[in-house]
Amino acid sequence: xxxxxxxxxxxxxxxxxxxxxxxxxxxxxxxxxxxxxxxxxxxxxxxxxxxxxxxxxxxxxxxxxxxxxxxxxxxxxxxxxxxxxxxxxxxxxxxxxxxxxxxxxxxxxxxxxxxxxxxxxxxxxxxxxxxxxxxxxxxxxxxxxxxxxxxxxxxxxxxxxxxxxxxxxxxxxxxxxxxxxxxxxxxxxxxxxxxxxxxxxxxxxxxxxxxxxxxxxxxxxxxxxxxxxxxxxxxxxxxxxxxxxxxxxxxxxxxxxxxxxxxxxxxxxxxxxxxxxxxxxxxxxxxxxxxxxxxxxxxxxxxxxxxxxxxxxxxxxxxxxxxxxxxxxxxx
Amino acid sequence: xxxxxxxxxxxxxxxxxxxxxxxxxxxxxxxxxxxxxxxxxxxxxxxxxxxxxxxxxxxxxxxxxxxxxxxxxxxxxxxxxxxxxxxxxxxxxxxxxxxxxxxxxxxxxxxxxxxxxxxxxxxxxxxxxxxxxxxxxxxxxxxxxxxxxxxxxxxxxxxxxxxxxxxxxxxxxxxxxxxxxxxxxxxxxxxxxxxxxxxxxxxxxxxxxx
Numbered sequence: 001x002x003x004x005x006x007x008x009x010x011x012x013x014x015x016x017x018x019x020x021x022x023x024x025x026x027x028x029x030x031x032x033x034x035x036x037x038x039x040x041x042x043x044x045x046x047x048x049x050x051x052x053x054x055x056x057x058x059x060x061x062x063x064x065x066x067x068x069x070x071x072x073x074x075x076x077x078x079x080x081x082x083x084x085x086x087x088x089x090x091x092x093x094x095x096x097x098x099x100x101x102x103x104x105x106x107x108x109x110x111x112x113x114x115x116x117x118x119x120x121x122x123x124x125x126x127x128x129x130x131x132x133x134x135x136x137x138x139x140x141x142x143x144x145x146x147x148x149x150x151x152x153x154x155x156x157x158x159x160x161x162x163x164x165x166x167x168x169x170x171x172x173x174x175x176x177x178x179x180x181x182x183x184x185x186x187x188x189x190x191x192x193x194x195x196x197x198x199x200x201x202x203x204x205x206x207x208x209x210x211x212x213x214x215x216x217x218x219x220x221x222x223x224x225x226x227x228x229x230x231x232x233x234x235x236x237x238x239x240x241x242x243x244x245x246x247x248x249x250x251x252x253x254x255x256x257x258x259x260x261x262x263x264x265x266x267x268x269x270x271x272x273x274x275x276x277x278x279x280x281x282x283x284x285x286x287x288x289x290x291x292x293x294x295x296x297x298x299x300x301x302x303x304x305x306x307x308x309x310x311x312x313x314x315x316x317x318x319x320x321x322x323x324x325x326x327x328x329x330x331x332x
Numbered sequence: 333x334x335x336x337x338x339x340x341x342x343x344x345x346x347x348x349x350x351x352x353x354x355x356x357x358x359x360x361x362x363x364x365x366x367x368x369x370x371x372x373x374x375x376x377x378x379x380x381x382x383x384x385x386x387x388x389x390x391x392x393x394x395x396x397x398x399x400x401x402x403x404x405x406x407x408x409x410x411x412x413x414x415x416x417x418x419x420x421x422x423x424x425x426x427x428x429x430x431x432x433x434x435x436x437x438x439x440x441x442x443x444x445x446x447x448x449x450x451x452x453x454x455x456x457x458x459x460x461x462x463x464x465x466x467x468x469x470x471x472x473x474x475x476x477x478x479x480x481x482x483x484x485x486x487x488x489x490x491x492x493x494x495x496x497x498x499x500x501x502x503x504x505x506x507x508x509x510x511x512x513x514x515x516x517x518x519x520x521x522x523x524x525x526x527x528x529x530x531x532x533x534x535x536x537x538x539x540x541x542x
Contacts, residue, residue, distance in 0.1 A: 003335065078365070108384065109384055109385075109468050109469070109470065110384045110385055110388050110470065113385070113388035113389070113392065114388060116388075116392055117388050117391035117392045117395075117396060120391075120392055120395075120396030120397070121391070121395060121396060123396075123400055124368070124400075127400070127403055128365075131361060131403075131407055139407075142407075143404065143407070146400050146403070146404055147404075149400075150396075150397055150400055150401070153396065153397070157392075170385075170470060
């Protein structure tokens, strides 16, 4: 009986986290399309509901009622598993995101490593989907995305080391609290820029959307998918984008901390500040999509390995030497 | 305690079964997927015994990077296999002696480890005394790795670096006749070098490309 009550309590907490995440994923798709449209002097989706807010709901209904086509020469088990893997990985990472000092589902010691691990597993959904489709374009898309995500993970990992050097803990709440006096975006600004661009590449957003470059690869690894399975890939992708924004907000923008520690601002709950910061980063993501042309593949690889990796490594040495020289290394 | 036992047996059964399936499945891509499942369940076991740093690093390094490269190679191999008769002509029987030697070696190693643990428990007490429960596992790992074992740690890094350079040297080939872009040349180009404004007289035209 005791176990059951614990299980129910946890399930309740998980639902309370996942349902808002899923709803906000749907809303964020609408926001993405609106921002994209406004940059190009269009209206974007504005018909369904007020300001077109219910557009995503209408799209979801459309996907549910569409037929799911499974190609006869595909590897069926892996073909069906691929969108499930993408979706699951995008959602389980939210377990460690702290919305305030106490509002966190799992306050684990190695929170940032968990986030990094889950985001690096995200590549499997794409590889599985691309390979199981047994078709040329998805396969090419999968190979591209595997190489791309592995390359940019390296620089994201080194950037995380930069932040961890200043914090001295892998716990996400400790990272947020360490930014009490100054957000890490100020001393580590170049790292924030590199993190932002690497996050674009990690989530296959334009200008690095080569795995699904429609001009070359039809729709890349999603070519053979239809109906709800396609929608799951799509939701997983946007949940991953939100997750990378949350990661950026926690690592550099002070997480749930209010920007200035004075009276009216401290009344606002931490979760709201985190959401605002995530939204700010997401709008930047959407703006980049609208204004930057797509990279060529060799340029993408060059940027990852020859520019970002050396830069962030040099910055690690700089940060470490600075902290060591001025005796600022965190000790606990 | 019972929940702990249930989780332990679930993860270990998944680990053992998927390890068997890695060698047993016919499709090489499926083998790699089972290998990934094996890595994941082993990292879950690591987390269960409290070694959360090792478990996460296992996920990041093995599942997130190494297995992706495995999958990459195996998928490419499958494409090559369909095109190339070289793979079909290879008989598997000549790998058996090598495999047997390696597996007997591993078998004896395991016997020695388990035997030592069973009959000489004091060997393992030395390792246990190092563990300090007051700091987190990541801190204690760092305190041991960067103080007592710093040289071993550095040497293993050097070996990896040498292996990487070796692999690059072995596979590198200079191709001739490849046009390469030079970013510096492209960016440092002035308008005067690229554009020339000409007065064109009517019915005369201009000569370009001379």
